[in-house]
């Protein structure tokens with residue numbers, strides 16, 4: 001058996017614990033949480049806090065080879081243009097970058113990932129990884145209704161060969177409201193059952209809303225630039241999220257990703273549509289691409305279930321959930337550590353259906369992560385230099 005203690009233990013069930021010891025078996029299953037005075041064996045003492053393993057609710061592992069290659073602060077549309085045009089790199093470089101990124105996440109205390117895949121590049125790494133992956137096979141047809149069936153057929157090959165080893169799972173998902181036709185939404189819905197979780201990129205830039213409200217804004221130039229015909233697309237007069245709500249299946253757990261410009265009405269519209277909605281924030285990617293963060297108070301006021309993601313190394317400096325929650329607390333300091341720890345593991349584990357993860361409770365196997373340097377009030381995440389894995 002193994003014994004761990006820290007000045008603070010964030011269990012995600014009730015208030016943080018003090019003067020307690022977590023007892024696990026050698027595989028990390030929690031056997032007991034007991035008073036220090038009950039333990040005579042050697043205890044590993046952490047100066048700081050112990051938290052459950054992090055769950056990264058949004059990543060694109062297959063874009064890891066973009067690390068350090070794309071400019072910051074360009075805005076979303078030029079950013080996507082760069083990713084689409086620069087995507088092909090030597091196969092060996094792509095594979096090595098994926099392996100390194102997977103190892104980096106493990107070292108940073110991440111135990112599960114919701115990972116977007118357009119290709120099969122990550123399947124081999126996921127098969128042998130110590131992390132559990134929920135692969136979201138992401139589809140888009142640039143709003144070309146006639147292309148929907150071809151697009152689906154092409155991506156089903158990617159879906160069929162995704163890793164399902166161990167705890168790995170998969171589903172078919174739409175990319176974003178502005179890139180998926182009505183036909184393709186329907187075809188994607190037909191692939192999933194109500195046990196699945198799906199995700200969609202949502203309201204990352206004001207241009208998305210403008211596109212749907214009056215068919216104006218920079219997305220028009222984006223489509224023009226790729227020679228895409230938009231004659232089949234009609235403005236809906238509503239924000240982009242309403243198009244997603246009209247065409248997605250409200251019975252599935254649904255992750256809305258980014259939500260940088262989402263307002264109270266948008267959040268409530270989605271929550272009225274489906275009571276299994278999760279709001280995934282990727283703050284460092286938002287700063288990298290758009291130089292903007294969501295207004296988190298709006299989400300709290302609407303009782304939104306929040307999760308945290310890193311996005312990919314094309315739009316981030318590292319893959320660390322600790323760095324994401326440090327950023328949130330640095331810019332919106334009203335958010336306390338206890339809340340952010342819940343966002344970083346419990347909510348995302350629930351969203352991805354990993355019941356063994358997300359909280360330190362007897363019988364679960366959440367992974368334990370040390371946040372050394374967190375003071376005993378637990379109020380300054382920025383004091384923590386790194387998250388290290390205990391088990």
Ligand SMILES: [Zn+2]
Pocket residue numbers: 058059060116201257311312
């Ligand atoms: Zn993304």
